[in-house]
Amino acid sequence: MKRVAVAVAILSAFSGMTYAHDAGEFFIRAGSATVRPTEGSDNVLGSLGGFNVNNNTQLGLTMTWMATENVGIELLAATPFRHKVGTGPTGDIATVHHLPPTLMAQWYFNDASSKFRPYIGAGINYTTFFDEKFNDTGKAAGLSDLSLKDSWGAAGQVGVDYLINRNWLINASVWYMDIDTDVRFKAGGVQQSVSTRLDPWVFMFSAGYRF
Template sequence: MKTSRLVGTAALLAVTAFGAQSALAYQAGDFYVRGGFEKSDPESGNGALYGDDINVSEDTGFAYGMGYLFHNKLGVELNGSQTMDQDLTAGNTGLGGSFDSTPINLMLNYYPLGGISDARVHPYAGIGVNYTHFDNESFNADLDESWGFAGQVGVDLSVTDNLLVGTWARYADVDTDVDIDGTYKTRLDIDPVTVGAGVTYRF
């Protein structure tokens, strides 16, 4: 399913429910869990291999998250996605293959409308750190794990006091050293932008 359809469906569900439901804003002490789907799209031009440009494919998968608000307007969140299967191609060299990447993000989120009791729309923005693990390279290469900056923006829409639907966009600084055959090294800059939509349950 395309990301645009995911986002549209989430927004439509929330708007339909607004007429008959009340809602409470995020507030200190809230704990939530989230599930949905997201599309990860690496930047174009991911490096060079034997003089040819490297390109890494996009992928879509299940996304998860959980968080806790320690202040009406501030909270921490751990999120990530299922392992992504991505293809790597290198121009006209004929070299390439696939690899798995598993991203995890630890974020500090800011909720500008947190603590406002009648708010039904809950925007947020966050900064934090991304960890990405690489595995199952189909070619004779080894990709190092990556640590880097992560940022996100999103919005949740209340369906009930506990159930919300929402969308998010996320950027992660993902760079890895690639060792091919133990003799050739290069740098792979993936830096994906991820867009997703899902359902959140708040306790």
């Protein structure tokens, strides 16, 4: 009888275990985040065409607070992204670093106890640029004093959590960010400003822990 009682107790404990995204819980996720700009800009100095910007991958971090079983609030952070900037005729002429902290309100689909939770989100992005430098190619072309204006814009995302157990999960998400900036520099000592659209897609694959 004691063995039966122990077995019943164990089964009851396991039946009570859920993988739910419960109200009041926090999630921390960490993984690779790849920024892929869909850049466009005014012509540079009238003859060099628009800017082009390469992709970059860094450590992405998110923290999510579940306001309810279906509504989450998420903050995206990352280590600084580093992009090479160029134009068609000249190749790479500069490097630029940026950080794009983004705040999202999310809606999670499926039942709260499901291990598979797709979600969508919408929010606001702030991007700050720093350590902007022309390389030797840019300097040889007479370019100097590079700076980029910080940006505010809308953001959206789709993603999915798969809960491995009560505490651990894996995640995949795609973000879109509206990032517009003015690229300011001097050409031959004359001040220039080029309106530039980055509007990147961000692809993140991560592991997460909740508490």
